[in-house]
Amino acid sequence: MPYTNLFSLQEKVIIVTGGTGVLGEAFIRGIHEAGGSVVILGRNQEEGEARAEELRAAGGQAIFAKADVLNEADLIAARDLTLQTYGRIDGLVNGAGGNLAGAVIQPDQNLFDMDLPALRQAFELNLFGTLQPTLIFGKWIAESERGGSIVNISSMAAQSAITRVLGYSMAKGSVDNFTRWMSVELAQRYGDKVRMNAIAPGFFITHQNRDLLTNQDGSYTTRGAAVIRNTPYQRFGKPDELIGALVWLLSDASAFVSGEIVSVDGGFSVFSGV
Structure with missing residues (x-):
């Protein structure tokens, strides 16, 4: 393949969970601009439909499927809609996640008086909200003739201790572990057909x-x-600054890359503070 085409997502269908969020908006736009067809998943139907229409108006291919990443039936329905519309799935971006107020440990809070239900909820959203879509969409990718790429979203909170955000940090650390573990299992069972990597954003302003x-x-x-x-x-960071890494990991340019956690963080993860 010519070098200039390696980064193209032409004829690729990419599912993006969390596609109605701030970073999700950059993800779907970047995939569209690289030539890919986008399936936007999220809980905000009004926003999701508007984003899909915007991409279609710009000449792209896009649909929205209302789905909660922790609801298996929603994800199965979204998979079926995708296959009915496009006939294939070539990539998955596990963009859904985020923090919960109850899972934050405040400075004046008793350290041994944590809100365990909230911590579990944050853990489920970020880890199982990544794992469950992988099982449902990834199975189709792995068993298809074309194969494809799965990109998870990690965080700086997985790499070092960031105060307060305990639930989120534990979950994102587990996302990193899952990314490495699953990349090996996929390779051992399916060869080079399916790769899994993650992007670890630095600090971006979100809702x-x-x-x-x-x-x-x-x-x-x-x-x-x-x-x-x-x-x-x-x-x-600016949300658009995540697009380059995302397109690279979804495209054929990263065909020999799997199990990597790619930091896009302005140097935060390597700075000692001195």
């Missing part, structure tokens, strides 16, 4: 963390300032 990192006037909170201080680029 969930905006109030933790920035004040209403746009200035940094104490926590936001600490993040900037420990990010060599001295700024937060």
Whole structure:
């Protein structure tokens, strides 16, 4: 294949869970711009339908399927809709996830008085919300003639101790472990047909963390300032800056890459603070 075509997603159908979120919007747009057909999964039907229509208006192929990543029946229905519409699945982006207020350990909270139900909920959303779509969509990818690529979304919280976000950190650490484990099992059972990798974003402003990192006037909170201080680029990431890594991992350009956790973080993960 010519070098210029390696990064193309032409004739590839990619499912994106969490496609109605802030980062999900960048994911679906990047896949569209690389020539791929997009299946947007999310719980916000109005937003999902609007995003699919926007891509279609721009000349792309896109559909929306309302689905909760923890609901097996929703995912099966989304798989069936995808196959009815396009006849194949070539990739999966496990973009659904996020933090929950009850799973955050506040500075003035008794350390031994954690909200265990909330921690379990955060763990289920981020880990099993990655695992369950992989089982349902990944099975079709693995057993198809074409094979394909699965990309999970990790976090800086999986790589070092970030205060407060215990539930989220444990879950994302497990996502990293699952990514490595599953990549090996896939290779041993299906050869090079299916690869699994993950992207570990640095700090990006989303609906969930905006109030933790920035004040209403746009200035940094104490926590936001600490993040900037420990990010060599001295700024937060822009969602579009995740697109290059995502397209690479979904495209044939990464055909010999599996089990990797790719940091897109402005240097946060390698900076010692000195």
